Amino acid sequence: MTELEKAVEAHCTKFNEAVRTGDWSPFVATFAEDATMAFTNLPVGPYTSRDSIATAYAEQPPTDTLTIESVEELDRDTARVRFEWDSGGPGTMVVRWRAGEVYRLEITFG
Numbered sequence: 001m002t003e004l005e006k007a008v009e010a011h012c013t014k015f016n017e018a019v020r021t022g023d024w025s026p027f028v029a030t031f032a033e034d035a036t037m038a039f040t041n042l043p044v045g046p047y048t049s050r051d052s053i054a055t056a057y058a059e060q061p062p063t064d065t066l067t068i069e070s071v072e073e074l075d076r077d078t079a080r081v082r083f084e085w086d087s088g089g090p091g092t093m094v095v096r097w098r099a100g101e102v103y104r105l106e107i108t109f110g
Helices: 003-021 050-059
Strands: 031-039 066-075 078-085 090-098 101-109
Touching (some): 003 090, 031 050
16 A cells, blocks of 8 residues: 555545544644645535634534545645445545645545
8 A cells, every 4th residue: 555545544534533423623633724625516615724624524514434446646645536425426536635734635526
């Protein structure tokens, strides 16, 4: 497993744990202070700081966990992740890390 795949796995594990516990703090702490999170096909966001990402998860927390289907390395810091929601339905996210923190996250459902 590559370092990038390990980072993806850790990111998704923290996400799933947050869904199960309702505590988004450990997950949100993995984002850079100036991170951006955007959705390509939902009328929400983009969120342009760790604080705004934390607020988004607090106000509208996801209720479903996910399972990684594949990880494609786009460059040494960026991965395209195909996943399946555990209640059904596909998704894709592009995650970029900077200095060990999530710097950009783009999520597409469907």
